[in-house]
Amino acid sequence: MRSSTLTAIAFSILVGLPTHSVAGSEDVVIEDAWSRASIGINRPGAAYMTLRNKGSDPVTLVGLETPLAMMPDIHETKTDANGVSSMAPTGAITIPPGASVSLEPGGLHVMLMRLQTKMVEGATFPLTLNFSDGGILTVNVPIHGIAARGPEG
Incomplete structure (x- = not known):
């Protein structure tokens, strides 16, 4: 865990703030992971998942962390006029x-590269989202069956 993250968590504990977010990221709600x-x-x-910003300022997601994968990143799948799909990191x-961004199959999504363990149906894993303002937000992501098409499994 990064030093700034540990400092934010320690400060939050000392002053009684929630440890899952600080700064502008408290306006972000994660839905349907x-x-x-x-x-x-x-x-x-x-x-x-869907990331909803309930605040009055833009919020920028800049990084991801999870013990499940050594290289978590945001990728986007695009399909050209010939029907050829390609995928690349988005940064x-x-x-x-007041808006939301959907991370879904066939579009923006969290790519979990260099898995450390098999993703097993019925399990969950923590995914920490890091924001440009120093805020963090962690969600436990449920793992559905290999043919799942949405958050309901």
């Missing part, structure tokens, strides 16, 4: 005030 089981650890996994994502 989910993922699919993996066959093993040799191929990347993915996670999906930071800014969520406008």
Whole structure:
């Protein structure tokens, strides 16, 4: 865990603030987080959710952390006019005030590269979102079956 994250958590505990967020990220709500089981650890996994900014200022997601994968990142799948799909990292994502960003199959999504353990149906894993203002937000992501199509499994 980064030193700034530990400092924020220690400060939050001392002053009685929630340890899951600080700064502008308290306006972000994570809805409908989910993922699919993996066959093993040799191929990347993915996670999906909706990020809603209930605040009056834009909030920028700049990084991800999870013990499940050594390289979690935000990727986007795009399909060209010929029907050919490609995927690439997006970098930071800014969520406008009062808006939401959907991370879903076939679009923006959390790519979980270099899995450390198999993603097992029925389990969950923590995913920490790091924001440009220093805030953090952690969600436990449920793992559904390998053929799941949404947060309901």
